[in-house]
Amino acid sequence: MQKTIIVCGYGQGISDAVANKFGGEGSHVALVATSADKLDKAPGALQARGVKAAAFPIDLSDPHAAKGLVKRMTDQLGPVTAIHWNAYAHLAGDVMAADATALRTVFEVSVTSLVLTVQKALAYLKGSKGGVLGTNAAGRQAPVALGLPSESHVTPPGAISVPRRGRVSRGRDSVRQHRE
Numbered sequence: 200m201q202k203t204i205i206v207c208g209y210g211q212g213i214s215d216a217v218a219n220k221f222g223g224e225g226s227h228v229a230l231v232a233t234s235a236d237k238l239d240k241a242p243g244a245l246q247a248r249g250v251k252a253a254a255f256p257i258d259l260s261d262p263h264a265a266k267g268l269v270k271r272m273t274d275q276l277g278p279v280t281a282i283h284w285n286a287y288a289h290l291a292g293d294v295m296a297a298d299a300t301a302l303r304t305v306f307e308v309s310v311t312s313l314v315l316t317v318q319k320a321l322a323y324l325k326g327s328k329g330g331v332l333g334t335n336a337a338g339r340q341a342p343v344a345l346g347l348p349s350e351s352h353v354t355p356p357g358a359i360s361v362p363r364r365g366r367v368s369r370g371r372d373s374v375r376q377h378r379e
Contacts, residue, residue, distance in 0.1 A: 200278075203273075204281040205281070205282045207312075209237055209241065217283045217334075218230060228251070229255055230252065232256060260308045269319035280324065282317065282331045282332070284334070287305075288305045
């Protein structure tokens with residue numbers, strides 16, 4: 200089965216490294232960013248290395264746009280086998296002083312659009328035993344913005360945070376919590 204990754208929140212940092220890594224291992228690569236300028240040369244650089252790649256300029260703060268992403272990408276590159284979520288709406292300043300519009304935008308990008316994208320790709324992800332890699336800054340910045348030490352309550356990408364007394368194991372179709 201051909202593998203295809205959606206790289207959401209594409210830029211020159213970690214998302215570029217993920218695109219190159221997966222592309223280098225034979226995956227088709229869909230690059231997604233709000234700014235068409237960020238996407239201008241990236242597909243061509245991947246294609247020069249023999250990777251099938253395409254750019255999708257989409258505003259991920261718009262949940263309706265995110266819902267259509269999987270269909271557009273699948274029509275062009277094939278079924279989704281992985282999603283890399285690096286999209287984040289930067290919130291300037293103190294979260295406790297932010298207005299509702301700024302908070303809503305951060306939530307729409309970091310949570311709503313991510314969940315809608317995964318929902319649309321879920322059948323493909325399950326069928327290919329694929330997954331989601333989350334690397335956006337939302338989780339790293341929240342404790343600091345709330346005045347907590349930077350290491351408190353930070354969950355590594357792809358992990359699930361649980362109460363101190365519990366540990367999580369992944370079952371075949373569910374996540375179960377066990378008491379220690």
